[in-house]
Amino acid sequence: MSKTRLTVSVGGGGVGKTTTSAALALAMARSHKRTLVITVDPARRLADALGAQVGQQAVPVSFGPDSDGWLYARMPDPRASLDDFATWLFEDPVRRKHLMDNPAYRELGDSLAGVHELVTIGLLQHEVDSGKYDEVVLDTAPSRHALAFLTYPGRLLGLLEARSLAWLAALAHVADVSNLEEHPRTGLLEWGRSKVEALVGKVVGLEGLRNLSALFGDMVAVRERWAGLARRTNTMLRDPTTRYFIIGAPTGGAMADVSYLANNLSRHGLNPSAIVLNRAEQDAPESEQVLRRTLDNGGADRIDATMRDALRTMLQTLGAEHTERSEAARKACERLQAIAPAGTSIVRLPFVHRNEPRAIVVALADAWKAAGID
Known part of the structure; x- marks a missing residue:
């Protein structure tokens, strides 16, 4: 294959x-x-x-x-x-x-x-x-x-391979955030962790914290597949x-x-x-080319003089625009080459x-x- x-x-x-x-x-x-x-x-x-x-x-x-x-x-x-x-x-x-x-x-x-x-x-x-x-x-x-x-794959790998993901998944014991209130913890590390959990809980609410914890827990379960x-x-x-x-x-x-x-x-x-x-590259549109050929091949004699002059003025203006755009494209190409x-x-x-x-x-x-x- x-x-x-x-x-x-x-x-x-x-x-x-x-x-x-x-x-x-x-x-x-x-x-x-x-x-x-x-x-x-x-x-x-x-x-x-x-x-x-x-x-x-x-x-x-x-x-x-x-x-x-x-x-x-x-x-x-x-x-x-x-x-x-x-x-x-x-x-x-x-x-x-x-x-x-x-x-x-x-x-x-x-x-x-x-x-x-x-x-x-x-x-x-x-x-x-x-x-x-x-x-x-x-x-x-x-x-x-x-x-x-x-940068997304590298940043994602950094997240999936970080210890912080497992820690986030364990926030509030995932399934039972009520432990924050019902089971006080002892020890310096547990005290610090409970403070962080309490702070997050104040921001998103206890129900929101439970949902976030469950989400991170699900991510941990598939992180090897996602990391691959x-x-x-x-x-x-x-x-x-x-x-x-x-x-x-x-x-x-x-x-x-x-x-x-x-x-x-x-x-x-x-x-x-x-x-x-x-x-x-910008050639004149077909309608403009037809009009030029008509005026150049005797068609102008069948058009009112005022209209003929107006058409020629319009074609001159369009021609000047084409020249200006072609010059802009030429300069752009020179800049790209540089x-x-x-x-x-x-x-x-x-x-x-x-x-x-x-x-x-x-x-x-x-x-x-x-x-x-x-």
């Missing part, structure tokens, strides 16, 4: 990252590589780009006979993902039910920052482990902080075959995000495989004059193929 390759797509907001990621996945699928595109972003950008009903489980996405049966998409829902992850993590149905019935499980899942990303990365690792796909494309949330997930997943994920994210694509655009803000993300990868000992300048680490490819993708999202994905998939990236 061939090894699944992971490509991670990162970038700031407004650069077309999700559409570009979907197009990359389509280009891979057209090469008859079984490809899954999955997103960390809880927004529905991926479904919009693919023009398909994408949800919690991986579903096939059709773009025609050259990719049918090869392209799949998954867009985890935060709440359902947490339950799916817990189902995988807790093989014992009794222990699993005990966890899911715990109010603290719901509260933490809804309130802790990074839980959705952490769970999605776990589901991603599960998909890679399954061996069902040749390629997996991970579309991250549109943020210059999108690479924070690189975290280790595999840490290895996967740093595997030499894993690719990081930074998506940008020829604007000042987007270029600043590219520089920040490249430096962030470097701090983690990683380099981007490619920096992608989206909307770099900041890109050795071995990083610079990929230019065109601005696509389409309104329908699927048409944009198809056009960008063609551009990916033309760039020799798959």
Whole structure:
């Protein structure tokens, strides 16, 4: 069985990252590589780009006979993902039910920052482990902080391997927090422990303390399984075959995000495989080209003089805008060449004059193929 390759797509907001990621996945699928595109972003950008009903489980996405049966998409829902992850993590149905019935499980899942990303990365690792796909494309949330997930496996391992987890699980004897009140303890260590427990109890209440204790107790029961997943994920994210694509655009803000993300990868000992300048090549739309040809080939004689002058002024303005954008793209490419680490490819993708999202994905998939990236 061939090894699944992971490509991670990162970038700031407004650069077309999700559409570009979907197009990359389509280009891979057209090469008859079984490809899954999955997103960390809880927004529905991926479904919009693919023009398909994408949800919690991986579903096939059709773009025609050259990719049918090869392209799949998954867009985890935060709440359902947490339950799916817990189902995988807790093989014992009794222990699993005990966890899911715990109010603290719901509260933490809804309130802790990074839980959705952490769970999605776990589901991603599960998909890679399954061996069902040749390629997996991970579309991250549109943020210059999108690479924070690189630290999750290590931080999780630190928690799971710490003695403090077992201590937290033992808070208030897990099942009987009433012992805090009914059975006074003696000794300096027990005195200190009881003070901490009493303090936590004042913050969350005794019932909340009981629920938290039970939650940590459940985590202790499966921490080896969870730690094994975290280790595999840490290895996967740093595997030499894993690719990081930074998506940008020829604007000042987007270029600043590219520089920040490249430096962030470097701090983690990683380099981007490619920096992608989206909307770099921009030909005039077909409607504008038709209008120019009409005016240049005698059509102007059939148009009112005032209208003819107005159309020519409009075309001159549009032409100046195209020139300005092309110059901005050229300067952006020069800047990327200067900041890109050795071995990083610079990929230019065109601005696509389409309104329908699927048409944009198809056009960008063609551009990916033309760039020799798959």
